[in-house]
Amino acid sequence: MIVDKLFEVLSEEQIATFLNQGILVVPNVLSQEEVTEALSGLYETLASHGVEAHNLEETGKHLQQLSSTGGSGGVLDLFYAEWKFKISTNSKLFHLTSQLWKAAYCYQGETKEQLHTEQFKWHPYGAFNPTQGYAYIDRVGYRIPTRLAERLGTISKKNKHIPIQRSLTPHLDCCPENPFPMNSKWRPIQCFVSLTDNTEPNTGGFEAAPGFHREFATWAAHRPPTLVTRKGGETLALPAPCVGEYTHIRPREDAAVLQRVQHIPVTAGSAVLWDNRIPHANAYRHDGTEPRVVVYTSFLPDVAINRQYARQQLEHIRRGRNPPSSGGLWMNPSETTESDVKQSNSSILSEDKLTELQRRLLAIDD
Numbered sequence: 001m002i003v004d005k006l007f008e009v010l011s012e013e014q015i016a017t018f019l020n021q022g023i024l025v026v027p028n029v030l031s032q033e034e035v036t037e038a039l040s041g042l043y044e045t046l047a048s049h050g051v052e053a054h055n056l057e058e059t060g061k062h063l064q065q066l067s068s069t070g071g072s073g074g075v076l077d078l079f080y081a082e083w084k085f086k087i088s089t090n091s092k093l094f095h096l097t098s099q100l101w102k103a104a105y106c107y108q109g110e111t112k113e114q115l116h117t118e119q120f121k122w123h124p125y126g127a128f129n130p131t132q133g134y135a136y137i138d139r140v141g142y143r144i145p146t147r148l149a150e151r152l153g154t155i156s157k158k159n160k161h162i163p164i165q166r167s168l169t170p171h172l173d174c175c176p177e178n179p180f181p182m183n184s185k186w187r188p189i190q191c192f193v194s195l196t197d198n199t200e201p202n203t204g205g206f207e208a209a210p211g212f213h214r215e216f217a218t219w220a221a222h223r224p225p226t227l228v229t230r231k232g233g234e235t236l237a238l239p240a241p242c243v244g245e246y247t248h249i250r251p252r253e254d255a256a257v258l259q260r261v262q263h264i265p266v267t268a269g270s271a272v273l274w275d276n277r278i279p280h281a282n283a284y285r286h287d288g289t290e291p292r293v294v295v296y297t298s299f300l301p302d303v304a305i306n307r308q309y310a311r312q313q314l315e316h317i318r319r320g321r322n323p324p325s326s327g328g329l330w331m332n333p334s335e336t337t338e339s340d341v342k343q344s345n346s347s348i349l350s351e352d353k354l355t356e357l358q359r360r361l362l363a364i365d366d
């Protein structure tokens, strides 16, 4: 179909890479001009919170109030700003995600058995149209160099030095024992768009375990318990944890998984897409000199649970509340309350200025 052809932005080779590795880096999703525009938008947003991007030594301490993660991963609670909506509803980004949905997940209501050797494509959400979906509004990653984070840090009551930011260690944003929840959302592909080059390891960038999505089901079924040794020497076997939808990859019990996590080089303007069964992290250290900047942004396929999520998300945007699952990374989504309303969300959507696609992606129009 001619219409379909227009939407094909990925080559067969890129699709094959995603199917095999579960990770795909797509360069030049944003042009150099778009990257520059987004960065100045971000600097303006940061400045409204007292953070001057060109004077982090003196103003970087204000980053702390933008982080509900306690500085983990340099992730900031910045959800709504015009420059950010522009990236989250970027048509190229949506069409390439849509192409991957079509290739990597069943969408005609197939049963697991019908998929034979490709059972990793299965999900319980039924048939869906892969050319439609919703924008999932997420946070911003602004990871400052480790030395600067240490200088801006504080000393705890126990005399321990706490840097203002640290890494986000390898994890999954889903629960292995329940990878297809029926009460939140289904986000098969996670994604960020990078606004800076991040080609070297140990510079605060993305790390992931390629190919793990194909082994995920077997691994999840045999995940070893967490072993805790009590004072008296007695060893307890506790169920492997998942908090909200966050699963920590444990250094001891999951050592084999950790060994597979590697740096993924990215240039400014690239989109990085990964299957949500891929363990991922950002680097333990950032030994570079400039902040690493990414916009976390992805899409949700048009299935019932996501239609509900998108409607709820729109309601939150209109009321200036953080997105419905914004607490999900660190706490149970149901714990998100009215107290989440923050100054950071002062720039809310101008709905009348949006294109038809943007309105559909944000669930404003059916």
Ligand SMILES: [Fe+2]
Pocket (backbone or CB within 6 Å): 171, 172, 173, 280
């Ligand atoms: Fe994550």
